[in-house]
Amino acid sequence: MSAVNSVLVIGGGFSGMSAAISMRRNGFKVDLVEIDPEWCELGAGITINGATLRALETLGLYEEVVKKGCVTDGVSMHLAHGPLLMELPTPSPVGSSVGGSGGIFRPTLARIMSETTIASGVNVRLGCTYKEITLTNESAKVEFTDGTSQEYDLVVGADGVNxxxxxxxxxxxxEPEYIGQGVWRAIMPRPPEIKRVNMWIGNHLKLGVNPVSDTHMYMFITEDRPIKERMDRATWPERFAKLMEEFPNPTVQSLIPHAYEETANIDYRPLANVLVKNSWNRGRLVMIGDTVAATTPHLASGAGIGIESGIVLAEELIKTNELDTALDNFFKRRWERCRLVVENSAQLSRIEIHGGDKEEHSNIMKESLIALSQPI
Structure with missing residues (x-):
């Protein structure tokens, strides 16, 4: 029997929702607070690798993702001027028959998970978060921004990279460490020849495309930016189009006019990472997802490791009536996978920034995806 009955999840992102769904299905009483009253996940598309698809299958969401997204197989890596560098296979992860890779509109995945969170019986409170948390050996007392207070057996912190x-x-x-790169994202029409993830690696630039539906795809460009700076949003379409011009592939070139369309929904974010290397809990507070392991997008695994962590936390909590043991085992199961994603993504970033060996870049991606396909 678990030592935990009542749980508060702080943060309604992917990792928080995964934890809430998993714990509620295992019989815990779960509250979730999300400071955004609209519970709105912004952004363009999201690449989902096989390990993440397996985690979504565990949550019972795989078929919905297949229906509303796009599941593909393999990654084609090219040099910037076109020649194929490597084909990376993406077989189904161990223990599952889900696809090896895929993509979906980010708001669509968020909506799938939020609807499931509510349907599972989680008590969701929007426009509200914690004001103060007092930890004791017996409970965690939480004062909320709406003036209420309540005691819980466990608080799960999933309030993001900041x-x-x-x-x-x-x-x-x-604090999160800026790595000297930014990522641009946009939604583009999907040409018929784009059937899987394709990437073109240049000097100090990388462009990739990933189908997210029958008609659209998600385009991303990583760009070296030694100094973290704000850019006028009005200039984003022109900046994005100029970056696309650096890649002579005919498909990429044909899409440049779409960068100026409102439907491109262009987004820019400076990249940073976080890796907490010691225990992720302080008594009855445990942190998951980007709070302790925020990664850059180079392995398309940031959301995935957060979703996995929510599942694993619930699994460990129901195995023992010793909370310290459960949280220690949770950390042991999650550390190596999260470390691999954060550190290998950072290494891919360094190779791109310094114009390093393109084959080394592809091999790190290949080896990382193989490692992530192993059981969690």
Whole structure:
């Protein structure tokens, strides 16, 4: 029997929703607070590798993702001027028959998970978050921003890369570290020849496309930017189009006019990462997802490792009536996979920034995807 009955999840992103769904299905009483009153996941598309699809299958969401997204197989890596560098196979992950890779509109995946969170019986409170948390040996007392308070057996912190919980309870941990790159994302019409993930690797630039539906695909460009800076949003379409011009592939070139269309929904974000290397809990507070392992998108696994962590946390909590044991085992199961994603993604970024060996880049991707296909 678990030592936990009542749980508060702080943050309604992918990792928080995964934890809430998994714990509710295992009989826990779960509240989830999300500060955004609209519970709105912004962004363009998201690449989903096989390991993430397996995690979504565990949550019972795979068929819905297949229906509303696009499941494909393999990754084609090209040099910037066109020649094929390597074909990366993406077989089904161990223990599952799901596809090896895929893509979906990010808001669509968020909506699938939020609807499931509510349907599972989680008590969701929007426009609300914690104000103060007092931890004791017996409980976690939480005061909320709406003036209410409640005691829980466990608090799960999933409040993102800029986590206030991490700052408060792990003050020794550094702030997210900017890595010298930014990522551009956009939604583009999907030409018939784009049937899988394709990437073109240039000097200090990488462009990729991934189908997210029968009619559309998600395009991303990573760009070196030594200094973290704000750019006028009005200039984004022109900047994005100029970056596309660096890749002579006919398909990429034909799509340049679409960068100026409102439907492209262009987004730019500077890239940073976080990796908390010691225990992820302080007594009855445990942190998951981007709060402790925020990665750059080079392995398309940031959302995936967060979703996995929500599943594993629930699994460990029902195995023992010793909370410390459950949280220690959770950390042991998650550390190596999360470390691999954060550190290997950072290494891919360094290769891109310094114009390193393109084959080394492809091999790191291949080896990482093989490792992630192993059981969690």
């Amino acid at each position: 986590s206030g919980l991490r700052k408060k309870f792990f003050p020794q941990e550094p």
